[in-house]
Amino acid sequence: MNRAVVAAGKRKRGSEPPLTRDEQQILDLILSKESSGIQPREIKYQLKLPDPVITKASKALLAKNLIKEVKGVQRGGAARKIFMGFNFTPSDVVSGGIWYDNGKIDTEFVNGLKMLCLSMVRKSKVATLEGLHKFVNDAKVAKVEIPKPQMDELLTSMVLEKELLEVKSTGMGVFCGIRIGETCYKLPAAGRGQAKGSITGAFASIPCGVCPRIDVCTPDGVISPTTCVYFSQWLDIKL
Amino acid sequence: MVSPHGILLAAHVISSLYGDLCSKVCECLLRKGTLKLDEIFKSTELSKGNIFNCLRVLIHQNCVQAFQLEQEGGKALKSTLYMVIFDNIMHKLRATKFMQIVSEELGEDCRGILVGLIQHGRLSFDQIIDREKQKTGSFDGQVVHDSFRRLLSASEAPSQGEITERKTIEQLALEAAAPSESMRFSMDTGDISGEKGEESPNIPTVGQKRKNVVLDSDDELSDVNRRIEVLWRVNFEEFLWRLIHKACISHVKTSINNEASIVLSAALDLIGQSETRLNAENSPNLSINDIYEEVIKKEGGVGMDLDRVQTSLEQLGCETLATDMESYCIDIKSFIQMAQNQEVESMILKRYGKEAYKIFRLLSRAGRLVETDKISDITFVEKKETTKILFQLWKDGYLHMESMAATRPPSFHLWKVDQKRFRAKFLDEMYHAVLNLKLRITHEQDQRKEVLQIPKDKLVGELRNKVMLYRIVRATLERSSMDLDDAVVLFHHF
Numbered sequence: 107m108n109r110a111v112v113a114a115g116k117r118k119r120g121s122e123p124p125l126t127r128d129e130q131q132i133l134d135l136i137l138s139k140e141s142s143g144i145q146p147r148e149i150k151y152q153l154k155l156p157d158p159v160i161t162k163a164s165k166a167l168l169a170k171n172l173i174k175e176v177k178g179v180q181r182g183g184a185a186r187k188i189f190m191g192f193n194f195t196p197s198d199v200v201s202g203g204i205w206y207d208n209g210k211i212d213t214e215f216v217n218g219l220k221m222l223c224l225s226m227v228r229k230s231k232v233a234t235l236e237g238l239h240k241f242v243n244d245a246k247v248a249k250v251e252i253p254k255p256q257m258d259e260l261l262t263s264m265v266l267e268k269e270l271l272e273v274k275s276t277g278m279g280v281f282c283g284i285r286i287g288e289t290c291y292k293l294p295a296a297g298r299g300q301a302k303g304s305i306t307g308a309f310a311s312i313p314c315g316v317c318p319r320i321d322v323c324t325p326d327g328v329i330s331p332t333t334c335v336y337f338s339q340w341l342d343i344k345l
Numbered sequence: 346m347v348s349p350h351g352i353l354l355a356a357h358v359i360s361s362l363y364g365d366l367c368s369k370v371c372e373c374l375l376r377k378g379t380l381k382l383d384e385i386f387k388s389t390e391l392s393k394g395n396i397f398n399c400l401r402v403l404i405h406q407n408c409v410q411a412f413q414l415e416q417e418g419g420k421a422l423k424s425t426l427y428m429v430i431f432d433n434i435m436h437k438l439r440a441t442k443f444m445q446i447v448s449e450e451l452g453e454d455c456r457g458i459l460v461g462l463i464q465h466g467r468l469s470f471d472q473i474i475d476r477e478k479q480k481t482g483s484f485d486g487q488v489v490h491d492s493f494r495r496l497l498s499a500s501e502a503p504s505q506g507e508i509t510e511r512k513t514i515e516q517l518a519l520e521a522a523a524p525s526e527s528m529r530f531s532m533d534t535g536d537i538s539g540e541k542g543e544e545s546p547n548i549p550t551v552g553q554k555r556k557n558v559v560l561d562s563d564d565e566l567s568d569v570n571r572r573i574e575v576l577w578r579v580n581f582e583e584f585l586w587r588l589i590h591k592a593c594i595s596h597v598k599t600s601i602n603n604e605a606s607i608v609l610s611a612a613l614d615l616i617g618q619s620e621t622r623l624n625a626e627n628s629p630n631l632s633i634n635d636i637y638e639e640v641i642k643k644e645g646g647v648g649m650d651l652d653r654v655q656t657s658l659e660q661l662g663c664e665t666l667a668t669d670m671e672s673y674c675i676d677i678k679s680f681i682q683m684a685q686n687q688e689v690e691s692m693i694l695k696r697y698g699k700e701a702y703k704i705f706r707l708l709s710r711a712g713r714l715v716e717t718d719k720i721s722d723i724t725f726v727e728k729k730e731t732t733k734i735l736f737q738l739w740k741d742g743y744l745h746m747e748s749m750a751a752t753r754p755p756s757f758h759l760w761k762v763d764q765k766r767f768r769a770k771f772l773d774e775m776y777h778a779v780l781n782l783k784l785r786i787t788h789e790q791d792q793r794k795e796v797l798q799i800p801k802d803k804l805v806g807e808l809r810n811k812v813m814l815y816r817i818v819r820a821t822l823e824r825s826s827m828d829l830d831d832a833v834v835l836f837h838h839f
Contacts, residue, residue, distance in 0.1 A: 179728065203722075211725055263725050266703040266710075279659065305599050306695065307688035308828035314778035316695040321741070323781070325353070331781035332788040341789075341818050 128155060129163040136173050136189050141197040143176055143190035164189060176200060177209030204248070204256055218247060220264055224293070227270065231280045232292045235261060261291060268294060313340050347375055347431050348773035354780040355434045361783075362437060363402050366391060370399040371408065374429040381424045400427060406466035407433045407578055410519060430519070435837070436581050438779070438830055443584045451499060454492040459579065467576040499583070585838060586617065589681065592831045596684040601660050607646045608657040611639035612675050630672045633658075681839050688832045689771060693743075700726045701734045705743070705762070714747060714759035735760055742770050772836045775829060782826040789818050 125133065131153055136144055149160055167173045171192050178186030179202035186209075188200055198204075205211055219242060226241045227233045233241075239257045242248075252260075264270040270291045275281040284290060309315040313336035314323070323329045331337060347355070352375045360368035373388045374380060380388070385396050403409035411425050436443075440463045448456040461476045462468055468476070470493070477489050590613045598606035615636065616629050637654050640646040649657075661680075663673040686709075694702040703724040708715060721731040735758070738744045745763040790797070793815045796808055804812055 205725065211727060213725075216725055259723060259725075262707075262723055263703070266706045266724060267699075273662075276659075276664070305687055305691065307691040308825070308832045309688055309775055309778060310691040310695040312778060312782065312825050312829065314774070314781050315692050318696065320774060320777060323777070325780070325784055331785045334781075334785075337781075337785055341785075341821065343814060343817050343821070 125166075126163070128159050129166055131155075132160065132163045133167055133172055136167075137191045140191065141194045141200070143178070143188035143194075143196065143200055145178075145186060145188055149189070178202075179206055179209055204250060204252060205259075215248070216260070219252070219260060220269065222247060223261065223264065223291075224269065227291055227293055232273075232275075232284070232290045234275075234284060234288060234290050238291070265291070270294075313337050346378075348769060348776060350773045350777035350780060351431065352376060354776045354783075355429075355431055357780055357783060358434055358437050359403070359408065363399075363406070366395050367399040367402055370396055371403060371429055371434070374409065374427060375431065379426050379428040381426055383424075385427065403429075406437075408437075432837075433581065435833070436579075436584075438826075439584070439588070439834075442588060442827065442830075443579065446584060446587050447496070447499075451492070451495050454488055455496050458489070458492055458496060462577060462579050467578045469576055473577070585834065588831065588834050589838070590617070592684055592835055593677075593680040595831075596687060597661065597680065600683070600687065601657075603645060604649060604653060605657040605660050607643050607649070608636065608640055608654055609661055609680070611643055611646065612636055612663075612673075613677075615639050616675065616677070629677075630674050633671050633673065636673070678839075681835055684832075685835055685839070688835070689767075692771075693738075697734065697737065700724070700730060701738060704731065704734055705738065708744065708760055708762045709764075711761070712764075714761045717758050717760070720760065743767055768836060772833070775833050775836065779826055779829055779833065782822050782829070786819060786822045786826075789815060789822070 132149060132155075135149060135152060146160055146164065149155070149164075150157065153160075155163075164173070167189075168175065173189050174192050176188045176190050176196050178188040178196075178200045186200075188196075190196060190200075202209070202211075205216055207215070222242055222245060223233075223238050226238060230237070235254070235258055238261065239252070239254050242257065243251050261270065261272075265272045271294050273290050273292060275284040275286055275288045275290050277284065277286040280292070281290065307315075313334065314320055314331075317323070317334075317336060319329050323331070323334070325331070352372060355375055356368045356372040359371045369389050369391060370385060373385055377384070377388060382393070382396065382400075385400075386393055389396065391399075400409060400411070404411055408430055410428050410430055412428070413425050443463065444456055444459060447459045457477065457480065458473055461473060465472075473493065474486065474489055590610075593613070594606045594610050597609050612631055615631055633651065633655065636658070637649075637651055640649055640654055658673050663675055665671070665673055689709075690702060690706060693705045697705075704720055704726065707720060707724055717732055717735060718728065720726075720735070721728045724731070726734070735744065735746070739746045739760070743762070745761050745766070747759045749757050749759060793811060796811050797815065799808060799812075
């Protein structure tokens with residue numbers, strides 16, 4: 107419990123109305139969770155208080171700047187409203203870590219870092235996790251230092267998008283100076299337009315390959331190759 | 346077991362080539378497996394006469410194999426079993442490709458012989474000669490003989506190692522039907538033997554002792570097999586190897602560059618010439634000098650030096666041996682895998698979008714169950730969107746899902762790509778797409794039946810445009826069908 111806040115709450119009694127029993131109970135519980143915070147339904151579950159009481163009390167506490175509302179990272183698709191002591195910084199579990207801003211992925215920040223990584227790999231032909239980690243932190247683009255595990259996450263994401271290729275060092279050629287077997291990153295071997303899965307396979311090149319209704323398509327059915335609108339559009343060739 | 350759309354496609358192929366009755370018999374065998382004649386009769390409700398004739402055609406065209414089972418104690422069963430050879434039906438779709446390969450590599454004379462074998466299923470050498478006589482006004486027996494030898498030489502497959510896994514009765518039947526490896530491509534000066542459809546005059550027998558026993562068959566189908574003369578058929582295995590070769594090279598050309606594709610082509614040619622055939626478990630080793638000598642023979646390869654060949658090998662991901670820095674390990678399976686991944690991933694990307702593409706690649710690489718939130722974190726996709734995509738992919742049969750009950754809700758879900766199930770589904774969808782293309786070609790033709798019957802000299806203005814348009818549409822559909830079939834080969838045989 108943050109004694110400074112509790113003490114401040116007590117000192118304020120002279121100027122502001124004192125906290126009600128419910129408000130104090132809820133405040134104590136919220137402060138006990140420190141940087142993890144607590145969801146309203148969890149408060150209800152633990153204190154067995156009805157919803158209107160919790161709502162009223164939390165509004166009062168918010169107004170007095172004793173607690174704050176934080177948008178937690180959505181888990182399983184459900185939005186999370188979290189209450190936390192005013193002076194606490196949300197933990198990574200709540201905020202989602204350095205990649206999240208206000209409960210959503212900070213795409214501008216992530217994309218900026220990706221461009222930085224690509225520029226380094228383009229220049230050096232091949233790079234290791236350590237090399238990229240140092241390069242990005244030395245560039246000081248982020249307010250905080252990016253931890254190595256998060257750097258690894260970023261590079262994995264780039265590999266999944268085919269912006270980078272993950273290879274093992276052979277110790278020779280471009281890998282000279284890198285320990286044999288160490289994981290390295292390089293640009294995809296092809297030229298422009300070859301990354302990011304843009305080479306279309308034979309199946310994806312025809313309407314059936316991209317059709318969301320292929321499972322219900324039958325030769326004589328309502329959806330069939332002879333009646334298919336996607337086919338008609340695809341074959342709508344103008345002389 | 347053949348997938349549902351594989352069956353429909355095979356039935357369509359047989360129907361378009363040999364008629365609806367043959368298609369019905371074929372479909373019955375595909376759906377119900379190996380059957381006796383009586384069982385086919387009950388299932389199809391066709392007359393026995395019709396079934397006989399259909400089976401004769403299908404056997405002659407190498408689409409069905411007849412065999413008899415040997416009972417324990419050595420006494421053979423009287424009745425004959427019939428099994429459909431799905432792969433050979435699919436090869437009917439690839440006839441154009443096979444002809445093109447032979448035309449490019451061996452010339453038009455050889456192509457002519459191959460066309461006959463494809464059309465007729467199996468021919469004796471005399472029949473091949475007769476066919477050539479009828480075809481061309483000027484007949485040169487020596488040319489036919491030489492062309493035949495060249496086809497045979499190109500077909501030689503080195504003997505394969507023992508397959509140690511347990512074989513099905515059907516596999517044993519196919520083996521019993523074929524001559525021994527040493528005889529398959531042998532060519533003596535008198536009576537030419539070689540890649541034979543049926544060397545033995547008998548229906549092959551499969552049983553505990555694997556003896557070939559002369560049997561009096563209760564049907565006339567044994568007549569097909571009772572001919573004393575040797576029959577020849579197309580060696581599909583060799584053509585398959587070449588199609589796979591082409592598919593891998595094509596993939597490397599688009600995904601890496603032209604030089605890498607030339608180097609790979611040279612390496613695969615070397616592998617094809619050696620004793621080691623395409624085997625998923627083998628990764629043959631080749632020396633850089635051998636590869637280089639093969640590269641400079643190729644169009645576009647003559648200007649390449651050793652350094653560029655080495656660079657291409659590195660781009661291909663070929664590693665040198667620890668014991669010999671001049672030798673490279675050519676992992677054929679990895680190229681096939683890359684080509685397969687390209688097909689799958691581009692479908693996922695186009696059908697479900699970029700986020701789904703990343704998620705699918707993650708799960709494919711992971712090869713194990715991964716929790717929803719972890720997927721979201723690694724792929725940088727919002728949690729809600731991740732859940733939506735995962736459920737959509739799971740609903741469409743591309744992912745496997747397991748639920749874990751937590752002490753308090755919500756429970757969480759684990760996801761993975763079940764490769765076996767996924768590949769089966771993907772292959773079935775490709776068969777479905779090939780069938781759709783074929784049906785659409787027929788539909789387009791039917792729509793313009795009247796216009797297509799008009800003589801060329803009467804095609805003017807709008808009519809001429811309609812015919813031109815039809816030709817473009819047909820060419821588009823057929824080219825797509827051929828390209829898609831290349832992918833089918835990669836998935837079906839590996």
